[in-house]
Amino acid sequence: MRVAIGTEPERPGKENEDFAAVLPGAVVVIDGASAPPGLESGCAHSVAWYARTLGGLLAGVVTDPSLTLADALEAGIERVVLAHTDTCDVGNPHSPSATVAVARATGDELEYLVLADTTVLLARSRDEPLAVTDGRLEALRGRIDGLAEGPSLWGDTRAFARLSRVEKFAAYRNRPGGFWVAGTDPAAAREAVTGSLPLAEVLSVSVMTDGATRLVDLFGLRTWSGALDLLDEEGPAGLIRRTREAEASDPDGTRWPRAKASDDATVVHWTLPM
Ligand SMILES: [Zn+2]
Structure with a gap:
């Protein structure tokens, strides 16, 4: 499996609340949703804990071919809730949550799942790239x-x-x-955007958090095809570096109004065939 991973926190020294895992034939990316400071979450853990724990638990089941990707995510959410139900108020509406994106090769198919604003970008042999997100x-x-x-x-x-x-x-x-995110309700998994393509038609799969898709979907500095070229030529680190350069050129959001000057950015770029 040829995979390149890049992940960087919003700024040096800040805890990275993204998570990425590569399994045989599968990729999992999670983006922990940071709550505003001072908000009572009812949870003794950090958002990064939630993202990593959900990511690890999902990674543990995602390659099971008897489970759909939604089944796997549902199991992951059930287990992360169990992991802190004794210590935390998991009924609190501000309990940590996360967005999720998964890609998996199963038989002749490349399956994908997206929940909230993560993106799965598929390079295809016959068509333009397909960017799947949950709008x-x-x-x-x-x-x-x-x-x-x-x-x-x-x-x-x-x-x-x-x-x-x-x-x-x-x-x-x-x-x-x-909108639906991974939090404390396993039923959210049923709301994820899912689909599949014939594996033979897929040239690469890039699973990305919204901190890394900004170059395209917020700044408009690259098309999805352009982002793929960048990933093929310079890898995830190149795409994240260009994103940071764009952000640095507009530190107060004059050109590109946005909630955060920068965000945790993660890309897993998986080049097929396996
Ligand atoms: Zn907790």
Whole structure:
């Protein structure tokens, strides 16, 4: 298996809340969702703990061919909840959560799963690259940040307006009409975006956190094809370095308004055939 991994924290010295694992015929990437400082999560652990523990537990089952990728993720979430249900309030809406992306070769198929804003980028022999992501979180950002009136989930628009931005997102987390992440509800696995392609048509699979897809989907400095060229020529480190250069050129978000100047960035670039 020819795989290159790059992962870097948001800034030097900060704990990296991303996680990546490579198994025989499978790749797992997790992006822990950092909560705003001062928010009571009910959890004694860090977001990085959640991302690594979920990632490790998912890695433990993801190569089992009797499980679909959604089954594997469901089992991973069940087990990470069990890992802290005795010590933490797993019913707290701000309990640590994470986005997930998985790719797996099974028989003649390349299967993928994406939950929330991670991306699986597939280079194909016959077609343009296919970038698979789950757009529900991004759509909700647009709705909450540009909200003129109360959303459909909330009958009382005044009560909704009084909530902080964080509370608004929490109100939509793992609910129909909102967005889905790995947190404390294993049923979120059923909401993941999944699919497959004939393995013979796939040239490479790149599994990426949103800190690494910014060069394309936020900054617009590369197309997905351009990002693939960069990955093939310079590897994940090259793509992350270009991302950091772009961020450094716009430190206060004038050109590219964004919540964080930089973010933890992870890419696993898997070149096929195995
Ligand atoms: Zn905990």
